[in-house]
Amino acid sequence: MALTPYYSPVDPTFYPLFAFLFSAVGLAFLAVFIMSELTSKRGGKNIFSELTMALVASCTLGLGGFFVLLSAGIYV
């Protein structure tokens, strides 16, 4: 039995930086996604490319929101 200290998967000093980066990039992706959704003509939509864009936007913005919580001191 060997005990080693447990470290967080991400160093907590990076939380504010990650919060900013992921939120900024995520918001940009989400903006692009919404723009393309609302401007593209009906019939001219490709569900796979839409889902890919939605996934990229939600992953980045989701992580951004998560790191915002962590950096604000709400340790979940």
Add this chain to the structure above:
Amino acid sequence: MKIINIVFLFLVVVGLALSNPHHHNTWVNQDVQRSIDLTTQLSKQILSVKAKSLVDNNKNYQISFDNTYHVSVQAFDDKNNELKVHLSPNSINIKEGFNTFDIELNNKYKINEVLSLKLKVTLMSQMKPYPVEIKQGQTQLVLYNDNHYFTSPYKTETQKTTVKLASGKVESFSEIKPSSLKTNTIVYGPFSNVEAFTVSPMRIHFENSAHFMVLTQLKKEYEVSHWGNLAVETSYYLENQGAHLKGPFSRLDYQRNPGANPSHISEINEAVPLSAADFYYRDSIGNISTSVYQYQSNRINFKITPRFPLMGGWKNNFYTGYNLPIQNFLSVDSADGSYHLNVTFGVGIDNIYVEDHQVKIILPEGATDIKVKSPFPVTETREIRKTYLDTVGRPVIVLNVRDTSFENYRYIQVTYNLSSLSIFHEPLLVIGAVFTFCLFIMFYSRFDLSINKSKVN
């Protein structure tokens, strides 16, 4: 069949009663040296006991206290290893009016073999202010009640008690031959051949200007996050249980000479781990005006100065909190991947007495196989708490103990298992929420909500 069962049960009970290992002639105390420190609100006693075994295979030593006493006991053997102490399960049968504790010895003692033990005993609330009310500026006198003799279920051959008082101003003390008072020390004994459970009331009335700082309730919460944080929040229900203040409180007199009323509490100092950060405090009545964190070489000193000094009988409720880095408190076992959390039980306030002590440990969601290891007996219950980004709720361990003092500084260990993927549960929830929003937009953009039909080319 039933009758046979009952007869069998009866035989077992009789057999147990006859073979009761807790009869009182398993040891004889050859020599007991007791020193009692009465310089604070607590009675801190150090006892060195030499006892001779009267039977073979002797693995259990017992000590007793009057059952009205609030007591904490720590026992060490001659190699300074701590021994397990717990209230004897048949304490009531041993002697009425006494609480008898079992000390589990590390090895078995043969007949005539001599055991040497060191006991650290803390008696709480044995010192009472007398008179119970004093005016501002008067000094506090206290009355201490104890036993002249070492209370033991065994016969004691020789014993001596030394009492160190907070001051040399002694109004009176119970005299028993031989006893002597020199400045601030009273020596009782040596006494020889005292029978088991002999009680001779010791009463000392003397001046003690120590703070009678009592936490009538203490609630401490640890919240474990595998994202690198251990959040600590402590609720204090503080009361000055010294002599109550008679008449009005004069701020002018107090400000002119704060030292004239030595038993009041003007500030509260707590030792906080050096790695703590993000401090906060709140209180219910707006009494606290100043709080300061002083960085020292081995700790942070958290000092609260209430706006009003806490005079005798006055109370104050507040709570404080801070964050600690998880790596100093949580370890992972490389063999089976289990987690080990080590946290202190109470608050780092010197000579504090806690009446109702509660510790809550909030583990991450999905923790299983939770085990608690405590160096002293605690009452353990479980509950579930839902906070941010939780689905099924986090397991909460609630530990309750009454009447603690030195236990405050002791560590409890919590062991649990947690899947290494479960820490990604929370970010996935946020990602899922954003993705649901995106799906809603896709769904919405496929609907035509315009009033006029758009032309189809």
